[in-house]
Amino acid sequence: MQLKAVDYTAPDAAKQFTESLRNTGFGVLKNHPIKQETVAAIYQHWQEFFNSKEKDDFQFNVDTQDGFFPRSVSEVAKGFSVKDIKEYFHYYPWGQCPEALKAEIQAYYDQALTLASELLSWVEQYSPAEVSANYSQPLSEMINASEKTLLRVLHYPPFEGDEEPGAIRAAAHEDINLLTVLPAANEPGLQVQLKNGEWMDVPCDFGTLIVNIGDMLQEASGGYYPSTTHRVINPSGGRQEHSRISLPLFLHPTPDTVLSERYTAGSYLTERLKELGVM
Template identity: 30%
Template sequence: MSTSAIEPVSFTLYQKDFAGFAQALGASFERYGFAVLSDYDLDQDRIDAAISDAKAFFALPVDIKKQYAGIKGGARGYIPFGVETAKGATHHDLKEFWHMGRDLPPGHRFRATMADNVWPAEIPAFKHDVSWFYNALDTMGGKVLEAIAVYLKLDRSFFKPTIENGNSVLRLLHYPPIPVDATGVRAGAHGDINTITLLMGAEEGGLELLDRNGEWLPINPPPGCIVINIGDMLERLTNHVLPSTIHRVQNPPPERRHIPRYSTPFFLHFASDYEIKTLPGCISAANPDRYPESITADEFLQQRLREIKLA
């Protein structure tokens, strides 16, 4: 088997064979909870610029980085090493990260649940480059959801209003070199809270998903791919037709423990007041409704953030 368990789907199909694109992505999501997208149409130079800015920030002294910590329970700015802990885990994850969210105009109804962004003054291009990256992945996520809608036999634009001004977050992740005596792993086994996650930077090994047969499968795609997975909110909406699969980032082998790992997951969220109510087309005699009571996206988010010690 190759170093990645999932065959990529080419984004070129989005324009030339959308039905085939939707079928290939949807089938991968239904089987694994994950899909890999190749041949994306994002500007690689601009992606590289945003990641370079992130690396420059993480290289700053800890006391400077911590000036940007503690904003809205970690929803914005810097989250120091040793804070986030996977649900049920004993040891914290071996990572630090930065969060950027959506900019909202004054008086917007979601401002109570979505804080303003902060920007590191030490990296002048950070705001410009990272904001572009956020918006590019936000747009790409909308296109992936079009395919998911068609796969679920919904109108292609079904998800468009559900994610308008959604509480989506771009996470710039740094996994430092791992000391010999480290406890824990880079990211403990977990499911994502949100609707879908778009991840860049998975070429550096370690990402694995827990398959339905109990086997851990590697996801190490070639460069130039986006790894996408279903989050808990979409699993709930689809009554588990599309599963939110448990995944982790394992520590590297000894010969690579000195190499840091950088990745950039974009957690695409529904709008805060969107009512997550089981889709009728995902309910059947063989798959009865697991969630007869609905919940708003923000209620669901806050419940889960408390579980992983970020709220």
């Protein structure tokens, strides 16, 4: 089985894309509106930030979860006991951010959110009637005026030989949110777990856009759209000397959005952040 890139400009792009999400939990887009040069510039500028001591001036706020998360507090994936080998910055329009990087990252946030909202409307459009009946409101309305949609700038540092045994860049996990929109990273490593338990490489051609379902959409759709397990494996050979930067946008509903009889978006997010050890 192989994930194929769907041409965003194709007449049946929405149908192809949602079929891929339904079958694998992932969709890959090409010829989408986000410019490759924009992403490349962000990767370069944030690599410089992560290489600097300035990052320590932006330590994350525990209550609001914005700012810089160093390796010492990196996430521990659910079911694992070892921290991921990564550091990252949580960007929200209302949160802290280095002034020199603010305009560029905000422009990208706005553009990615617009595209992510369109993709969510595709999911809504191709949800069968019995699935749509589970939605407490249209999916596209769940994110209106949401201040929880998060842009995470992830830095996986080069390997230095002192990594904790058993640690990998991102242990197997599922995302929490509705949809995640991710430009291809500057280094390979992302894999998705198939239904038979095998791992498949996600296409990483620079310029493609990777989208996956999060647990909140799985919950809201009664399991019709699967939140698929994925990971970022460790590099080998000469690639161990390379940093890896990625830029996922996590599309979140407003906290009072009802996902199911069990959860609101707010209660679900709090539960998962506690499991991850960052709250």
